Amino acid sequence: MKPVNIALRKADFAPHEQTIVTYADITATSFCYDNGIQALRLSNSRGHLVVLPYYGQMIWDAVFDGVDLTMKNMFSMPRPASDIAGTYGCFAFHSGLLRNGCPSPQDTHALHGEMSVASMDSAGLECGEDDEGAYLAVTGLCEYVMGFGDHYLAAPRIVLRPNASLFDMAMAVKNLGGAAMDLMYMCHVNFAYAKGARIIQPAPFTPERTQVRTAVPGHVKTTPDYLAFIDSLATDPSGLEVLDEPERYNPEQVLYIRDPASDAANNTACMMRRVEGDAFHIAYNRKEFPQTVRWILVNDDQQVAAFALPSTCEPEGYLAESKKGNVRSLAPGEDASFVVRLGYLTNHEADEAEAYIHAL
Numbered sequence: 001m002k003p004v005n006i007a008l009r010k011a012d013f014a015p016h017e018q019t020i021v022t023y024a025d026i027t028a029t030s031f032c033y034d035n036g037i038q039a040l041r042l043s044n045s046r047g048h049l050v051v052l053p054y055y056g057q058m059i060w061d062a063v064f065d066g067v068d069l070t071m072k073n074m075f076s077m078p079r080p081a082s083d084i085a086g087t088y089g090c091f092a093f094h095s096g097l098l099r100n101g102c103p104s105p106q107d108t109h110a111l112h113g114e115m116s117v118a119s120m121d122s123a124g125l126e127c128g129e130d131d132e133g134a135y136l137a138v139t140g141l142c143e144y145v146m147g148f149g150d151h152y153l154a155a156p157r158i159v160l161r162p163n164a165s166l167f168d169m170a171m172a173v174k175n176l177g178g179a180a181m182d183l184m185y186m187c188h189v190n191f192a193y194a195k196g197a198r199i200i201q202p203a204p205f206t207p208e209r210t211q212v213r214t215a216v217p218g219h220v221k222t223t224p225d226y227l228a229f230i231d232s233l234a235t236d237p238s239g240l241e242v243l244d245e246p247e248r249y250n251p252e253q254v255l256y257i258r259d260p261a262s263d264a265a266n267n268t269a270c271m272m273r274r275v276e277g278d279a280f281h282i283a284y285n286r287k288e289f290p291q292t293v294r295w296i297l298v299n300d301d302q303q304v305a306a307f308a309l310p311s312t313c314e315p316e317g318y319l320a321e322s323k324k325g326n327v328r329s330l331a332p333g334e335d336a337s338f339v340v341r342l343g344y345l346t347n348h349e350a351d352e353a354e355a356y357i358h359a360l
Contacts, residue, residue, distance in 0.1 A: 003128030005139070008053060013038040023127040024134035025162035033077040040125075040138055042158070046165045047344070049091075049158065051138045052078055053123035056116050057156040058093040064165035064344040069280060071190040071304035081117055083110035088302075092189040092342075094156055094171055097144075100184035101315035102217040109318055111219075112188065115154060118142050135161050143176075151177035152330075166281065166343035174335035183328040184321065186293070186311035187340045189282060193296065193303040196275040197243045201308070202261035202268055202360040205238045212237050213254040215316070220251045243272075243305060249298040256314060257292040261360035268292075269357055270308035271350065279350035282342040284310040289338065291326070310340055 006021060008030075017031040020040075029041045039060065042049045047064030051057060060078055062069040075089030084093060093116045095101075099109035110116075119142070126137040138158040145151045152175050159168040169189075175181045203209040212234040216222050230253070233240065237255065240248070262268040262285075269283040270292070289310035296305050309315075313326035321327050330336060345353055 001129045003126050006125040006127075008123045008125065010038055010054060017041065021125060021127065021136070023136050026134075026136040026160055028125050028136060028138075035077065035079065037078050037080070039078075042136060042138065042160045044160060045163050049160060049167065051158050052090075053138055053140055054120045056093055056118045057120060057123070057138065057140050057158065058116070059091045059158065059169065060089070062091045062343070065278075065346065067278065067344055069191055069344060071192050071306075072302060073304075074301050084112045084116040087117065090190065092169060092187070094154075095186035095188040095311075095315075096184045097152065097154060097171075097173055098150055098182055098184065099318045100186055100311075100313055101317045101321065102219060103317045104217070104319055107317040107319055112186075112315075113184065114144065115142070116188075118144070118154070133161060135159050145176075150181045151175070152181060164343075165345065166341055168339055168341050170337065170339045172335060172337040173330070175330040175332055178332050180329045180331050182318075183330050183336060184313045184318070184326075185336075185338060186309055186313070186315065187284070187289075187338065188306070188309055189340070189342055190304045190306050191272060191280045193243065193246070193249075193298050193305040194272065194274045194280075195243060195246060197305070198273045199241055199243070199294075199307050200271040200273055200279075200354050200357050201257055202270070202357050203257050203259065205241050207235060207237060209258045210237045210240070211256045211258055212240075213256065216251075217316070222251065226251060243296070246298040246303075249296045252295060252297040254315070255294040257294060257308070260286070260292055262286045263360060268360065269353065271345070271353055271357060272305060272307045273350055273354065277347035277350065279345045279353065280305075280307070280343075281345050281350075281353055282308045282310070282340060284338075284340045288312075289340075310338075 050061035070091040073089035095112040123140040157170040273279040291311040293309040
């Protein structure tokens with residue numbers, strides 16, 4: 001079946017929610033928040049996603065089987081902002097693309113780069129079928145062009161399927177410029193913190209494979225006790241497998257999962273299994289994403305367990321990542337693509353996913 005594409009116009013988004021299309025058990029409705037930011041709700045029999053089609057194509061909200069997957073935050077709605085910190089209440093966003101991570105005092109880029117809050121040039125919906133069956137996708141294009149600088153085309157994509165609680169978050173980027181461009185991309189997924197949850201990963205909780213970040217960025221307020229605490233965690237991170245001590249994560253903890261195991265096709269997965277037996281899940285390809293980052297923060301205002309952030313780099317800012325050799329280069333005309341499958345699993349689905357991870 002040839003896909004059917006529906007072009008969207010900002011003028012068609014109204015304060016009241018209205019149906020655009022229903023296809024194979026999936027419905028797409030449009031609405032505007034009170035501040036005018038456009039949104040799409042993709043719903044199936046299991047739950048829904050709220051996607052901001054013109055605002056970095058971030059996923060603002062995700063709920064499946066009645067479980068809210070999104071971090072606790074201070075934002076009642078998305079807000080216009082020059083960087084992601086000004087609207088940090090979303091479930092997931094595209095972090096990058098030219099620059100990424102937390103800028104050092106010597107860096108000049110915004111927190112998590114320009115794509116996170118980019119204004120999209122166009123957006124649409126796609127109804128189609130592929131090897132996995134029917135799907136409904138949010139599509140979009142964002143052309144970045146800077147005089148005397150870089151020029152690229154970014155094409156993010158969100159794909160939901162009938163009766164599914166897992167969905168795909170994808171990014172494709174092409175260098176349209178006449179010179180090589182830097183590429184730093186992270187799929188930044190802010191799952192809700194679940195007290196007592198157990199993190200299941202294809203790497204042991206040893207200092208070599210589950211490495212605690214001891215270099216603290218400037219936005220984190222520290223104390224001598226906190227610095228001593230992260231030094232002790234760096235020596236023995238095994239206590240971070242179960243999220244049974246929320247106070248460990250105020251201020252935040254960042255970890256790097258080194259060399260996670262993968263299958264013959266380089267696919268890997270991580271999971272956070274809640275005490276109820278169900279789970280949050282994320283799967284990706286290590287060839288696309290050579291780095292895996294974990295970020296957990298628990299305080300009165302924000303509670304997030306980003307237990308696996310697939311990335312091409314670590315989040316220490318452009319200059320630091322350049323020194324590590326973690327900044328990828330795209331030649332003129334070259335493109336790169338990334339796909340992450342993520343979402344929610346029932347108890348039975350989580351049993352199967354845990355067995356798969358342990359078998360890697």
